[in-house]
Amino acid sequence: MSSAAPTRQRGVKVLLHGAWRSFAGGAKEVTLEASTLREALDALAERHPSLKERLRDEHGKLRPHLALFVNDEDARLLGWENARLREGDIVHVIPALSGG
Amino acid sequence: MSAKTVRLLVGTKKGLYQIQSDADRKKWTLLEGSYGAPAPIHHASYDPRDGSMYAAINSTWGGSRIEYSRDMGKTWTVSKNPSFPQGSDRTFYQTWHVEPGHAKTPNVIWAGTEPAALWKSLDRGETWELNQALDDQPSRKEWVPGFGGMGLHSIAIDAADPNKMQVGISVGGVYTTNDGGASWTRDNTQVGAPNPTSGETPRPDVFGCIHKLLAHPRVSGVRFMRVHLEVYWRDPGETTWTYRTTGLPTHFGFAAAIHPRDPKTAWCIPLHDTKRTAEDGIAVYKTTDKGATWTRHDQGLPKGAPLESLREGMDNDEFDDVGLYFGTANGDVYASRDEGKSWERIAQYLPYVTSVHAATLE
Numbered sequence: 001m002s003s004a005a006p007t008r009q010r011g012v013k014v015l016l017h018g019a020w021r022s023f024a025g026g027a028k029e030v031t032l033e034a035s036t037l038r039e040a041l042d043a044l045a046e047r048h049p050s051l052k053e054r055l056r057d058e059h060g061k062l063r064p065h066l067a068l069f070v071n072d073e074d075a076r077l078l079g080w081e082n083a084r085l086r087e088g089d090i091v092h093v094i095p096a097l098s099g100g
Numbered sequence: 101m102s103a104k105t106v107r108l109l110v111g112t113k114k115g116l117y118q119i120q121s122d123a124d125r126k127k128w129t130l131l132e133g134s135y136g137a138p139a140p141i142h143h144a145s146y147d148p149r150d151g152s153m154y155a156a157i158n159s160t161w162g163g164s165r166i167e168y169s170r171d172m173g174k175t176w177t178v179s180k181n182p183s184f185p186q187g188s189d190r191t192f193y194q195t196w197h198v199e200p201g202h203a204k205t206p207n208v209i210w211a212g213t214e215p216a217a218l219w220k221s222l223d224r225g226e227t228w229e230l231n232q233a234l235d236d237q238p239s240r241k242e243w244v245p246g247f248g249g250m251g252l253h254s255i256a257i258d259a260a261d262p263n264k265m266q267v268g269i270s271v272g273g274v275y276t277t278n279d280g281g282a283s284w285t286r287d288n289t290q291v292g293a294p295n296p297t298s299g300e301t302p303r304p305d306v307f308g309c310i311h312k313l314l315a316h317p318r319v320s321g322v323r324f325m326r327v328h329l330e331v332y333w334r335d336p337g338e339t340t341w342t343y344r345t346t347g348l349p350t351h352f353g354f355a356a357a358i359h360p361r362d363p364k365t366a367w368c369i370p371l372h373d374t375k376r377t378a379e380d381g382i383a384v385y386k387t388t389d390k391g392a393t394w395t396r397h398d399q400g401l402p403k404g405a406p407l408e409s410l411r412e413g414m415d416n417d418e419f420d421d422v423g424l425y426f427g428t429a430n431g432d433v434y435a436s437r438d439e440g441k442s443w444e445r446i447a448q449y450l451p452y453v454t455s456v457h458a459a460t461l462e
Contacts, residue, residue, distance in 0.1 A: 019161045050178060054162035057191045058183035063163045095161040 024048040038081035067096035111141030111455035128446040146459030147200035156195035164194040182228040199255040202262030212252035243272035256315035268310030292343035319363035326356040344391025355414035377406035400443035412455030427453025
Protein backbone atom coordinates (compact mmCIF):
# COMPACT_ATOMS: atom_id res chain seq x y z
CA MET A 1 0.00 0.00 0.00
CA SER A 2 1.38 3.38 -1.01
CA SER A 3 1.97 5.98 1.66
CA ALA A 4 2.20 8.88 -0.85
CA ALA A 5 -1.28 10.18 -0.19
CA PRO A 6 -1.29 12.84 2.52
CA THR A 7 -2.97 11.90 5.72
CA ARG A 8 -6.16 13.82 6.26
CA GLN A 9 -5.93 15.97 9.35
CA ARG A 10 -8.68 17.18 11.60
CA GLY A 11 -9.39 20.50 13.12
CA VAL A 12 -8.14 22.93 10.48
CA LYS A 13 -9.75 26.27 11.04
CA VAL A 14 -10.47 28.65 8.14
CA LEU A 15 -10.97 32.30 9.02
CA LEU A 16 -12.78 34.50 6.50
CA HIS A 17 -11.88 38.17 6.40
CA GLY A 18 -13.50 41.22 4.82
CA ALA A 19 -15.55 40.61 1.68
CA TRP A 20 -15.11 36.86 2.02
CA ARG A 21 -17.43 36.87 5.02
CA SER A 22 -20.22 38.44 3.05
CA PHE A 23 -19.71 35.94 0.24
CA ALA A 24 -20.21 33.19 2.84
CA GLY A 25 -23.40 34.66 4.23
CA GLY A 26 -21.64 36.30 7.16
CA ALA A 27 -19.68 33.27 8.36
CA LYS A 28 -16.45 34.22 10.10
CA GLU A 29 -14.83 30.85 10.55
CA VAL A 30 -15.21 27.28 9.48
CA THR A 31 -13.64 24.23 11.03
CA LEU A 32 -13.04 21.41 8.60
CA GLU A 33 -10.81 18.51 7.69
CA ALA A 34 -8.03 18.93 5.17
CA SER A 35 -4.42 18.02 4.63
CA THR A 36 -3.65 20.60 1.94
CA LEU A 37 -4.77 24.11 1.24
CA ARG A 38 -6.54 22.88 -1.90
CA GLU A 39 -8.55 20.42 0.15
CA ALA A 40 -9.36 23.13 2.65
CA LEU A 41 -10.69 25.44 -0.06
CA ASP A 42 -12.72 22.63 -1.61
CA ALA A 43 -14.19 21.75 1.76
CA LEU A 44 -14.89 25.40 2.43
CA ALA A 45 -16.80 25.69 -0.86
CA GLU A 46 -18.77 22.57 0.01
CA ARG A 47 -19.71 24.07 3.34
CA HIS A 48 -20.59 27.41 1.78
CA PRO A 49 -21.54 26.83 -1.89
CA SER A 50 -21.86 30.58 -2.45
CA LEU A 51 -18.07 30.75 -2.16
CA LYS A 52 -17.41 28.36 -5.02
CA GLU A 53 -17.67 30.88 -7.85
CA ARG A 54 -16.09 33.58 -5.74
CA LEU A 55 -12.96 31.55 -5.04
CA ARG A 56 -12.47 30.11 -8.52
CA ASP A 57 -13.36 31.04 -12.08
CA GLU A 58 -15.27 28.67 -14.37
CA HIS A 59 -12.04 26.89 -15.28
CA GLY A 60 -11.14 26.19 -11.67
CA LYS A 61 -8.42 28.80 -11.37
CA LEU A 62 -8.19 30.67 -8.10
CA ARG A 63 -9.23 34.27 -8.60
CA PRO A 64 -6.77 37.13 -8.33
CA HIS A 65 -6.79 39.48 -5.37
CA LEU A 66 -7.14 36.52 -3.03
CA ALA A 67 -4.56 36.26 -0.26
CA LEU A 68 -4.17 32.99 1.61
CA PHE A 69 -2.13 32.54 4.76
CA VAL A 70 -1.46 29.41 6.78
CA ASN A 71 -0.98 30.61 10.32
CA ASP A 72 1.46 33.50 9.83
CA GLU A 73 2.91 32.33 6.53
CA ASP A 74 1.96 33.53 3.06
CA ALA A 75 0.69 30.42 1.28
CA ARG A 76 2.58 31.42 -1.85
CA LEU A 77 5.75 30.59 0.03
CA LEU A 78 4.37 27.23 1.12
CA GLY A 79 3.40 25.86 -2.27
CA TRP A 80 0.12 27.77 -2.66
CA GLU A 81 -2.71 25.26 -3.04
CA ASN A 82 -0.33 22.40 -2.36
CA ALA A 83 0.62 23.80 1.03
CA ARG A 84 0.44 21.04 3.62
CA LEU A 85 -1.77 21.56 6.63
CA ARG A 86 -1.35 20.16 10.10
CA GLU A 87 -3.67 19.60 12.97
CA GLY A 88 -4.63 22.95 14.43
CA ASP A 89 -3.48 25.09 11.52
CA ILE A 90 -5.38 28.26 10.83
CA VAL A 91 -6.02 29.30 7.20
CA HIS A 92 -6.77 32.95 6.56
CA VAL A 93 -8.80 33.90 3.47
CA ILE A 94 -8.21 37.60 2.87
CA PRO A 95 -9.16 40.10 0.17
CA ALA A 96 -5.76 41.11 -1.18
CA LEU A 97 -4.99 44.79 -1.55
CA SER A 98 -2.86 46.19 -4.32
CA GLY A 99 -2.14 49.49 -5.93
CA GLY A 100 -1.71 52.84 -4.28
CA MET B 101 -54.37 53.58 -9.08
CA SER B 102 -51.28 55.13 -7.53
CA ALA B 103 -49.41 57.98 -9.14
CA LYS B 104 -46.40 57.26 -11.26
CA THR B 105 -42.95 57.89 -9.87
CA VAL B 106 -39.43 57.30 -11.09
CA ARG B 107 -36.71 55.24 -9.43
CA LEU B 108 -33.24 55.84 -10.81
CA LEU B 109 -30.71 53.05 -10.53
CA VAL B 110 -27.36 54.79 -10.61
CA GLY B 111 -24.33 52.60 -11.11
CA THR B 112 -21.01 54.09 -10.06
CA LYS B 113 -17.42 53.03 -9.80
CA LYS B 114 -18.11 52.36 -6.15
CA GLY B 115 -21.50 50.81 -5.76
CA LEU B 116 -25.13 51.16 -6.77
CA TYR B 117 -27.25 54.09 -5.64
CA GLN B 118 -30.99 54.60 -5.92
CA ILE B 119 -32.78 57.92 -6.28
CA GLN B 120 -36.56 58.12 -5.89
CA SER B 121 -38.82 60.85 -7.28
CA ASP B 122 -42.16 62.10 -6.08
CA ALA B 123 -45.14 62.03 -8.43
CA ASP B 124 -44.23 65.43 -9.90
CA ARG B 125 -40.62 64.41 -10.46
CA LYS B 126 -39.63 67.61 -8.67
CA LYS B 127 -38.43 66.18 -5.39
CA TRP B 128 -35.70 63.57 -5.55
CA THR B 129 -34.50 61.52 -2.61
CA LEU B 130 -31.24 59.63 -2.52
CA LEU B 131 -32.22 56.43 -0.78
CA GLU B 132 -30.16 55.51 2.20
CA GLY B 133 -27.18 53.30 1.61
CA SER B 134 -25.39 52.17 -1.49
CA TYR B 135 -24.98 48.56 -2.53
CA GLY B 136 -21.94 46.65 -3.71
CA ALA B 137 -19.23 49.23 -2.95
CA PRO B 138 -16.37 49.26 -3.58
CA ALA B 139 -17.21 47.22 -6.67
CA PRO B 140 -17.92 49.18 -9.85
CA ILE B 141 -21.43 48.72 -11.21
CA HIS B 142 -21.32 48.88 -14.99
CA HIS B 143 -25.10 48.67 -15.35
CA ALA B 144 -28.24 48.11 -13.36
CA SER B 145 -31.72 47.67 -14.72
CA TYR B 146 -35.32 47.31 -13.62
CA ASP B 147 -37.66 44.77 -15.17
CA PRO B 148 -41.16 46.25 -15.44
CA ARG B 149 -42.62 42.80 -16.11
CA ASP B 150 -42.13 41.55 -12.55
CA GLY B 151 -40.40 44.33 -10.62
CA SER B 152 -37.01 42.64 -10.44
CA MET B 153 -33.77 44.56 -10.45
CA TYR B 154 -30.47 43.40 -11.90
CA ALA B 155 -26.98 44.71 -11.21
CA ALA B 156 -23.71 44.03 -13.01
CA ILE B 157 -21.27 44.02 -10.08
CA ASN B 158 -17.75 43.85 -11.37
CA SER B 159 -15.76 43.20 -8.27
CA THR B 160 -12.05 42.97 -7.75
CA TRP B 161 -12.60 40.49 -4.93
CA GLY B 162 -14.33 37.25 -5.62
CA GLY B 163 -14.74 37.99 -9.31
CA SER B 164 -17.54 39.74 -11.11
CA ARG B 165 -21.11 38.70 -10.66
CA ILE B 166 -24.67 39.53 -11.59
CA GLU B 167 -27.08 39.99 -8.73
CA TYR B 168 -30.85 40.27 -8.73
CA SER B 169 -33.33 41.74 -6.30
CA ARG B 170 -37.01 40.84 -6.00
CA ASP B 171 -37.79 43.50 -3.40
CA MET B 172 -36.84 46.77 -5.08
CA GLY B 173 -33.23 46.64 -4.07
CA LYS B 174 -33.64 45.93 -0.37
CA THR B 175 -31.92 42.56 -0.67
CA TRP B 176 -29.88 41.01 -3.44
CA THR B 177 -29.07 37.46 -4.52
CA VAL B 178 -26.03 36.37 -6.51
CA SER B 179 -26.69 34.69 -9.85
CA LYS B 180 -24.78 31.65 -10.91
CA ASN B 181 -22.01 33.20 -12.96
CA PRO B 182 -21.99 33.28 -16.74
CA SER B 183 -19.51 30.53 -17.50
CA PHE B 184 -17.60 29.83 -20.70
CA PRO B 185 -17.55 26.11 -21.51
CA GLN B 186 -14.72 23.89 -20.35
CA GLY B 187 -11.97 24.03 -22.93
CA SER B 188 -12.68 27.62 -23.84
CA ASP B 189 -9.72 29.95 -23.84
CA ARG B 190 -11.90 32.67 -22.34
CA THR B 191 -12.94 33.40 -18.78
CA PHE B 192 -15.90 35.50 -17.72
CA TYR B 193 -14.41 38.80 -16.63
CA GLN B 194 -17.24 41.27 -16.17
CA THR B 195 -20.78 42.16 -17.18
CA TRP B 196 -21.46 45.24 -19.25
CA HIS B 197 -25.24 45.17 -19.60
CA VAL B 198 -28.31 43.32 -18.29
CA GLU B 199 -31.41 43.60 -20.47
CA PRO B 200 -34.83 42.34 -19.41
CA GLY B 201 -36.45 40.37 -22.20
CA HIS B 202 -39.54 41.07 -24.25
CA ALA B 203 -42.99 41.10 -22.65
CA LYS B 204 -43.80 37.97 -24.66
CA THR B 205 -40.91 36.08 -23.03
CA PRO B 206 -41.62 36.71 -19.34
CA ASN B 207 -38.74 34.86 -17.67
CA VAL B 208 -36.04 35.73 -20.17
CA ILE B 209 -33.19 38.09 -19.30
CA TRP B 210 -30.19 38.84 -21.53
CA ALA B 211 -26.68 39.86 -20.48
CA GLY B 212 -23.66 41.11 -22.38
CA THR B 213 -20.19 40.50 -21.01
CA GLU B 214 -16.49 40.90 -21.45
CA PRO B 215 -15.03 38.90 -23.14
CA ALA B 216 -17.71 39.79 -25.66
CA ALA B 217 -20.49 37.25 -25.44
CA LEU B 218 -24.26 37.13 -25.16
CA TRP B 219 -25.93 35.23 -22.33
CA LYS B 220 -29.55 34.23 -21.89
CA SER B 221 -31.34 33.47 -18.66
CA LEU B 222 -34.57 31.49 -18.75
CA ASP B 223 -35.15 31.82 -15.00
CA ARG B 224 -35.19 35.56 -14.30
CA GLY B 225 -31.47 35.89 -13.95
CA GLU B 226 -30.67 32.97 -11.67
CA THR B 227 -28.58 31.10 -14.26
CA TRP B 228 -27.03 32.05 -17.59
CA GLU B 229 -26.47 30.18 -20.82
CA LEU B 230 -24.01 31.20 -23.51
CA ASN B 231 -25.51 32.06 -26.90
CA GLN B 232 -23.47 29.58 -28.88
CA ALA B 233 -24.55 30.76 -32.32
CA LEU B 234 -23.08 34.21 -31.79
CA ASP B 235 -20.02 32.71 -30.17
CA ASP B 236 -19.52 30.48 -33.20
CA GLN B 237 -19.47 33.36 -35.67
CA PRO B 238 -16.35 33.00 -37.83
CA SER B 239 -15.98 36.77 -37.71
CA ARG B 240 -15.49 36.64 -33.95
CA LYS B 241 -11.77 36.35 -34.60
CA GLU B 242 -11.91 39.90 -35.95
CA TRP B 243 -13.26 41.37 -32.73
CA VAL B 244 -10.72 43.43 -30.80
CA PRO B 245 -10.80 45.36 -27.55
CA GLY B 246 -11.74 49.00 -27.50
CA PHE B 247 -10.42 51.47 -24.97
CA GLY B 248 -12.61 49.98 -22.26
CA GLY B 249 -12.11 46.34 -23.20
CA MET B 250 -13.88 43.96 -25.56
CA GLY B 251 -17.47 43.68 -24.49
CA LEU B 252 -20.96 43.08 -25.72
CA HIS B 253 -22.93 45.99 -24.29
CA SER B 254 -26.02 46.64 -26.41
CA ILE B 255 -28.96 44.27 -26.65
CA ALA B 256 -31.71 45.79 -28.77
CA ILE B 257 -34.90 43.73 -28.73
CA ASP B 258 -37.55 44.54 -31.29
CA ALA B 259 -40.77 46.07 -30.00
CA ALA B 260 -43.05 43.57 -31.74
CA ASP B 261 -41.07 40.38 -32.12
CA PRO B 262 -38.70 39.03 -29.45
CA ASN B 263 -37.04 36.85 -32.04
CA LYS B 264 -35.68 39.94 -33.76
CA MET B 265 -32.81 41.65 -32.02
CA GLN B 266 -29.44 43.22 -32.52
CA VAL B 267 -26.37 43.18 -30.34
CA GLY B 268 -23.59 45.76 -30.36
CA ILE B 269 -19.98 44.86 -29.61
CA SER B 270 -16.92 46.98 -28.96
CA VAL B 271 -15.10 46.45 -31.20
CA GLY B 272 -17.01 43.92 -33.24
CA GLY B 273 -19.92 45.72 -34.87
CA VAL B 274 -23.59 44.85 -34.98
CA TYR B 275 -25.06 41.38 -35.34
CA THR B 276 -28.73 40.70 -36.07
CA THR B 277 -30.86 37.67 -35.36
CA ASN B 278 -34.38 37.03 -36.61
CA ASP B 279 -34.81 33.70 -34.87
CA GLY B 280 -34.24 34.50 -31.23
CA GLY B 281 -30.49 34.00 -31.35
CA ALA B 282 -30.35 30.68 -33.16
CA SER B 283 -28.46 32.34 -36.01
CA TRP B 284 -26.80 35.72 -36.56
CA THR B 285 -25.67 37.87 -39.46
CA ARG B 286 -23.30 40.82 -39.45
CA ASP B 287 -25.25 44.01 -39.84
CA ASN B 288 -22.88 46.88 -40.50
CA THR B 289 -23.93 48.30 -43.85
CA GLN B 290 -23.99 52.05 -43.62
CA VAL B 291 -25.28 54.64 -46.04
CA GLY B 292 -24.58 58.34 -46.21
CA ALA B 293 -21.37 58.47 -44.25
CA PRO B 294 -18.86 60.77 -45.94
CA ASN B 295 -15.67 59.24 -47.21
CA PRO B 296 -12.61 60.41 -45.33
CA THR B 297 -11.13 63.53 -46.91
CA SER B 298 -7.80 61.76 -47.06
CA GLY B 299 -9.12 59.60 -49.86
CA GLU B 300 -8.75 56.50 -47.77
CA THR B 301 -11.53 53.98 -47.73
CA PRO B 302 -14.06 54.36 -44.94
CA ARG B 303 -12.84 52.88 -41.68
CA PRO B 304 -14.74 49.67 -40.97
CA ASP B 305 -12.95 49.39 -37.67
CA VAL B 306 -14.53 52.60 -36.46
CA PHE B 307 -17.98 51.51 -37.51
CA GLY B 308 -17.27 48.31 -35.67
CA CYS B 309 -16.83 50.25 -32.45
CA ILE B 310 -20.44 50.43 -31.40
CA HIS B 311 -21.00 52.67 -28.41
CA LYS B 312 -24.74 52.30 -27.85
CA LEU B 313 -27.52 50.66 -29.86
CA LEU B 314 -31.16 51.20 -28.91
CA ALA B 315 -34.37 49.63 -30.16
CA HIS B 316 -37.52 51.71 -30.04
CA PRO B 317 -39.66 50.15 -27.31
CA ARG B 318 -42.98 50.49 -29.12
CA VAL B 319 -42.35 50.83 -32.86
CA SER B 320 -41.01 47.70 -34.48
CA GLY B 321 -37.90 48.15 -36.58
CA VAL B 322 -36.79 51.58 -35.36
CA ARG B 323 -33.19 51.73 -34.13
CA PHE B 324 -30.89 54.51 -32.98
CA MET B 325 -27.18 53.82 -32.81
CA ARG B 326 -24.31 55.74 -31.28
CA VAL B 327 -21.05 54.64 -32.92
CA HIS B 328 -17.52 55.78 -32.11
CA LEU B 329 -17.55 58.83 -34.38
CA GLU B 330 -21.09 58.81 -35.77
CA VAL B 331 -24.74 58.30 -35.02
CA TYR B 332 -27.06 56.28 -37.26
CA TRP B 333 -30.78 55.73 -37.67
CA ARG B 334 -32.73 52.77 -39.01
CA ASP B 335 -36.40 52.80 -39.97
CA PRO B 336 -38.75 49.80 -40.14
CA GLY B 337 -37.93 47.50 -43.01
CA GLU B 338 -34.47 48.90 -43.56
CA THR B 339 -31.38 46.72 -43.45
CA THR B 340 -28.82 49.51 -43.53
CA TRP B 341 -27.76 52.24 -41.12
CA THR B 342 -28.31 55.84 -42.21
CA TYR B 343 -25.65 58.37 -41.23
CA ARG B 344 -27.22 61.08 -39.04
CA THR B 345 -24.22 62.79 -37.49
CA THR B 346 -24.38 66.14 -39.28
CA GLY B 347 -25.37 68.89 -36.88
CA LEU B 348 -23.65 67.50 -33.82
CA PRO B 349 -20.78 69.66 -32.54
CA THR B 350 -18.45 66.71 -32.11
CA HIS B 351 -18.87 63.26 -33.50
CA PHE B 352 -17.74 61.17 -30.55
CA GLY B 353 -19.89 60.16 -27.61
CA PHE B 354 -21.50 57.37 -25.66
CA ALA B 355 -24.75 58.32 -23.93
CA ALA B 356 -27.95 58.05 -25.95
CA ALA B 357 -31.69 57.66 -25.46
CA ILE B 358 -34.70 57.14 -27.72
CA HIS B 359 -38.20 58.50 -27.12
CA PRO B 360 -40.50 55.83 -25.67
CA ARG B 361 -43.39 56.73 -27.99
CA ASP B 362 -42.34 59.09 -30.81
CA PRO B 363 -40.35 57.02 -33.32
CA LYS B 364 -38.52 60.08 -34.67
CA THR B 365 -37.06 61.52 -31.47
CA ALA B 366 -33.80 60.71 -29.74
CA TRP B 367 -31.07 62.32 -27.65
CA CYS B 368 -27.32 62.06 -27.30
CA ILE B 369 -24.44 63.77 -25.50
CA PRO B 370 -21.55 64.58 -27.85
CA LEU B 371 -18.03 64.46 -26.44
CA HIS B 372 -14.62 65.39 -27.78
CA ASP B 373 -13.10 62.35 -29.44
CA THR B 374 -9.79 62.42 -27.59
CA LYS B 375 -10.55 64.41 -24.44
CA ARG B 376 -13.74 62.35 -23.91
CA THR B 377 -15.43 65.36 -22.33
CA ALA B 378 -18.05 67.80 -23.63
CA GLU B 379 -16.13 70.32 -25.73
CA ASP B 380 -18.25 73.46 -25.22
CA GLY B 381 -19.82 72.52 -21.93
CA ILE B 382 -22.07 69.60 -21.27
CA ALA B 383 -25.21 69.64 -23.43
CA VAL B 384 -27.85 67.24 -24.62
CA TYR B 385 -28.63 67.21 -28.33
CA LYS B 386 -32.12 66.29 -29.43
CA THR B 387 -33.50 65.27 -32.79
CA THR B 388 -37.19 65.11 -33.66
CA ASP B 389 -36.63 64.06 -37.27
CA LYS B 390 -34.68 60.83 -36.95
CA GLY B 391 -31.34 62.58 -36.75
CA ALA B 392 -31.69 64.79 -39.83
CA THR B 393 -31.24 67.83 -37.56
CA TRP B 394 -30.05 68.27 -34.00
CA THR B 395 -30.83 70.96 -31.40
CA ARG B 396 -28.61 71.81 -28.45
CA HIS B 397 -30.17 71.91 -24.97
CA ASP B 398 -28.16 73.09 -21.99
CA GLN B 399 -30.57 75.16 -19.90
CA GLY B 400 -29.87 74.37 -16.29
CA LEU B 401 -26.61 72.58 -17.01
CA PRO B 402 -23.35 74.10 -15.76
CA LYS B 403 -22.07 76.43 -18.45
CA GLY B 404 -18.84 75.40 -20.05
CA ALA B 405 -18.40 72.38 -17.81
CA PRO B 406 -16.27 69.71 -19.48
CA LEU B 407 -18.27 66.79 -18.12
CA GLU B 408 -18.40 63.24 -19.34
CA SER B 409 -21.26 60.75 -19.53
CA LEU B 410 -20.57 57.13 -20.30
CA ARG B 411 -22.20 54.43 -22.43
CA GLU B 412 -24.93 53.60 -19.95
CA GLY B 413 -25.03 57.12 -18.59
CA MET B 414 -28.40 58.22 -19.99
CA ASP B 415 -31.97 56.95 -19.85
CA ASN B 416 -35.56 58.10 -20.02
CA ASP B 417 -38.76 57.47 -18.13
CA GLU B 418 -42.24 56.73 -19.49
CA PHE B 419 -43.94 59.95 -18.45
CA ASP B 420 -45.63 62.37 -20.78
CA ASP B 421 -43.59 64.66 -21.06
CA VAL B 422 -40.76 62.25 -21.07
CA GLY B 423 -38.18 62.61 -18.31
CA LEU B 424 -34.52 62.29 -19.23
CA TYR B 425 -31.64 61.54 -16.90
CA PHE B 426 -27.89 61.37 -17.21
CA GLY B 427 -24.97 60.89 -14.87
CA THR B 428 -21.46 62.25 -15.11
CA ALA B 429 -17.96 61.17 -14.31
CA ASN B 430 -17.75 63.70 -11.49
CA GLY B 431 -20.68 62.14 -9.66
CA ASP B 432 -23.59 64.33 -10.68
CA VAL B 433 -27.01 63.19 -11.90
CA TYR B 434 -29.13 65.57 -13.98
CA ALA B 435 -32.83 65.33 -14.76
CA SER B 436 -35.18 66.91 -17.26
CA ARG B 437 -38.97 66.85 -16.96
CA ASP B 438 -39.58 68.43 -20.37
CA GLU B 439 -37.99 66.02 -22.81
CA GLY B 440 -34.55 67.54 -22.54
CA LYS B 441 -35.27 71.25 -22.87
CA SER B 442 -34.23 72.15 -19.34
CA TRP B 443 -32.26 70.40 -16.66
CA GLU B 444 -31.58 70.38 -12.97
CA ARG B 445 -29.03 68.56 -10.87
CA ILE B 446 -30.76 66.04 -8.62
CA ALA B 447 -27.69 64.39 -7.07
CA GLN B 448 -24.07 65.30 -6.59
CA TYR B 449 -20.92 64.00 -4.93
CA LEU B 450 -21.65 60.43 -5.91
CA PRO B 451 -18.72 58.35 -7.11
CA TYR B 452 -17.98 58.36 -10.86
CA VAL B 453 -21.33 57.53 -12.48
CA THR B 454 -21.13 54.67 -14.95
CA SER B 455 -24.84 54.03 -15.58
CA VAL B 456 -28.27 55.52 -15.09
CA HIS B 457 -31.43 53.47 -15.53
CA ALA B 458 -34.85 55.03 -15.09
CA ALA B 459 -37.61 52.76 -13.80
CA THR B 460 -41.11 54.15 -14.12
CA LEU B 461 -43.12 52.84 -11.18
CA GLU B 462 -46.90 52.79 -10.79
